Amino acid sequence: xxxxxxxxxxxxxxxxxxxxxxxxxxxxxxxxxxxxxxxxxxxxxxxxxxxxxxxxxxxxxxxxxxxxxxxxxxxxxxxxxxxxxxxxxxxxxxxxxxxxxxxxxxxxxxxxxxxxxxxxxxxxxxxxxxxxxxxxxxxxxxxxxxxxxxxxxxxxxxxxxxxxxxxxxxxxxxxxxxxxxxxxxxxxxxxxxxx
Numbered sequence: 666x667x668x669x670x671x672x673x674x675x676x677x678x679x680x681x682x683x684x685x686x687x688x689x690x691x692x693x694x695x696x697x698x699x700x701x702x703x704x705x706x707x708x709x710x711x712x713x714x715x716x717x718x719x720x721x722x723x724x725x726x727x728x729x730x731x732x733x734x735x736x737x738x739x740x741x742x743x744x745x746x747x748x749x750x751x752x753x754x755x756x757x758x759x760x761x762x763x764x765x766x767x768x769x770x771x772x773x774x775x776x777x778x779x780x781x782x783x784x785x786x787x788x789x790x791x792x793x794x795x796x797x798x799x800x801x802x803x804x805x806x807x808x809x810x811x812x813x814x815x816x817x818x819x820x821x822x823x824x825x826x827x828x829x830x831x832x833x834x835x836x837x838x839x840x841x842x843x844x845x846x847x848x849x850x851x852x853x854x855x856x857x858x859x860x
Contacts, residue, residue, distance in 0.1 A: 671728040672747070678721025679754045682714035686757075696812050699804070700785055701778035708773045715761035722754040780804070782830055783859065785814060796822040801835065801852075805859035818852055830854065 695703060729747060779786040785804045790797045798821060802814040817835065826839035835852040 671724055671731075675721045675725040675728060676750060678717045678724065679750055679757070682717050682761075683753060683757060686714070696814075697810050698806075699778070699780055699812065700787060700814070701775055701780065704778060705773065705775055708768060708775075711761055711764050711768070715758065715765060718754050718757045718761060722751065722758065725751055725754065779828075781828065783857075784817075784828060784830060784835060786828070799823055799826070801828075801837075803854070803857040815857060817854070817857065820850070 695706075697703065725747065777788045779788075783804050785802045787800045787802075788797050789800070798819060800819050801817040803817055804812050804814055806812040820837075823837065823839035826837055828835060828837045830836070833854045835854055837850040837852070838847060839850070840847045
């Protein structure tokens with residue numbers, strides 16, 4: 666009976682971080698405060714997932730050791746399940762350790778999120794071989810702090826840019842240093858509002 670509880674606990678500690686990482690959107694799918702806050706929450710949760718997986722792996726190892734010590738007959742499907750679970754724990758351990766190390770050495774990508782008033786901007790693929798993309802969205806926040814994003818426009822790499830809202834118009838000043846100098850894009854925001 667105790668061994669079954671150990672196996673169940675190990676399964677929970679190993680499978681819950683896996684399910685959260687693979688199937689649940691960033692930060693449990695919450696949309697609280699801002700995109701940047703949710704990104705930081707998910708980044709800070711990676712070491713917690715690492716600890717959960719380590720604990721699950723240790724409990725699983727203890728479970729396997731107790732089966733060997735007490736010479737309990739083990740069915741083939743129990744062995745297979747334990748091996749698969751241990752393999753998942755090892756893979757997650759390696760990935761979470763790499764991500765944690767990356768965050769310590771390089772830092773997070775929180776700088777890729779900008780917010781001014783109701784305008785939220787996320788820049789993806791910064792510093793990679795491909796060109797970066799900017800996702801401009803209109804953010805509405807309810808009285809409890811939960812937000813919804815409505816996409817405004819997706820723009821290719823703008824280089825250095827700034828933006829502001831002036832009279833229901835989103836004004837984006839940018840310079841991609843391609844010899845064109847500073848340019849201005851204007852987008853109408855009359856259809857965007859928080860009701």
